[in-house]
Amino acid sequence: MHELLLLLFIFTLAAFLGFELISKVPSQLHTPLMSGSNAISGITIVGAIVAMLENPVGSIAFWVGFAAMVLAAINVVGGYIVTDRMLGMFKKKDKPAAKA
Numbered sequence: 001m002h003e004l005l006l007l008l009f010i011f012t013l014a015a016f017l018g019f020e021l022i023s024k025v026p027s028q029l030h031t032p033l034m035s036g037s038n039a040i041s042g043i044t045i046v047g048a049i050v051a052m053l054e055n056p057v058g059s060i061a062f063w064v065g066f067a068a069m070v071l072a073a074i075n076v077v078g079g080y081i082v083t084d085r086m087l088g089m090f091k092k093k094d095k096p097a098a099k100a
Helices: 002-023 027-054 060-088
Strands: none
Touching: 027 060
16 A cells, blocks of 8 residues: 555656646747657657556456557657657748749
């Protein structure tokens, strides 16, 4: 019980600290920050796969690992989509050809 309480405290502290840090970041830096967090989500996917492989299919740890893998994959895909849109803003637009 003591270990569960400690883990819950660490999770709550990390969530609060993460919210406070992200809220202080200027809006111009949110997209580059998301691009960097894709690497962290990739590590989360690897850890979730390891958790799924180490535990039997019916266990709670397996399903928590599965949920972590799905949510991290959504984060990675969304991050790449937003990054692609951001990079698209910097591409030169072709001028339409003059009509004769």
